[in-house]
Amino acid sequence: MSADTRRRGDTRTEIQRVALTRFTQDGYDKTSLREIAEDLGVTKAALYYHFRTKEDIIESLVADIGQAIDDLLAWVRSAPSTRERRVEALHRLAVLAQGGAGDMMRCVQQNEVSLAALPRTIELVHQYKEELWRACTPPDATLEDRLRARVAILTILVANRGTADLGGTDQERTETALRIASEVMP
Numbered sequence: 001m002s003a004d005t006r007r008r009g010d011t012r013t014e015i016q017r018v019a020l021t022r023f024t025q026d027g028y029d030k031t032s033l034r035e036i037a038e039d040l041g042v043t044k045a046a047l048y049y050h051f052r053t054k055e056d057i058i059e060s061l062v063a064d065i066g067q068a069i070d071d072l073l074a075w076v077r078s079a080p081s082t083r084e085r086r087v088e089a090l091h092r093l094a095v096l097a098q099g100g101a102g103d104m105m106r107c108v109q110q111n112e113v114s115l116a117a118l119p120r121t122i123e124l125v126h127q128y129k130e131e132l133w134r135a136c137t138p139p140d141a142t143l144e145d146r147l148r149a150r151v152a153i154l155t156i157l158v159a160n161r162g163t164a165d166l167g168g169t170d171q172e173r174t175e176t177a178l179r180i181a182s183e184v185m186p
Helices: 003-026 032-040 044-050 052-078 083-099 099-112 119-135 143-159 171-185
Strands: none
Touching: 003 032, 003 044, 003 052, 003 099, 032 044, 032 099, 052 083, 052 099, 052 119, 083 099, 083 143, 083 171, 099 119, 119 143
């Protein structure tokens, strides 16, 4: 990989990071490409080199996070569904949630009305949640088992929302969520 390619990739990632923070804190509708460019200290033209619209940025974020979730789903499905494997899936999901996946899910939740104009993005996020639920539900699951699997996954995601109202550090919230989710997972 050339230095120019690496810099372009770094710039793209930095644009995504700044945009995701803005979309989550200020709202998708209230964030402009100009503000993202200003936060980065670049011109709008430089931003346009990587992304023409806010929609392009949000779709790229979903695609990038989607690949990580696809990898997790492939791992979960690569062997028989045991309780130990489902609990390990929770640990792997927690790692993803501490990174971009948790931030992206929080952004989508906080901007669901605004993002309704991007139905493909919303559908994809919901599809990933559904696939995680199915992958982490034991075969021949009872109603209680299905609910427990969903609660376990949501516990991991809620703990990584970055909100101060839960208290504790990111690490404390993650450890606590993993303990609770592991106890709940069928």
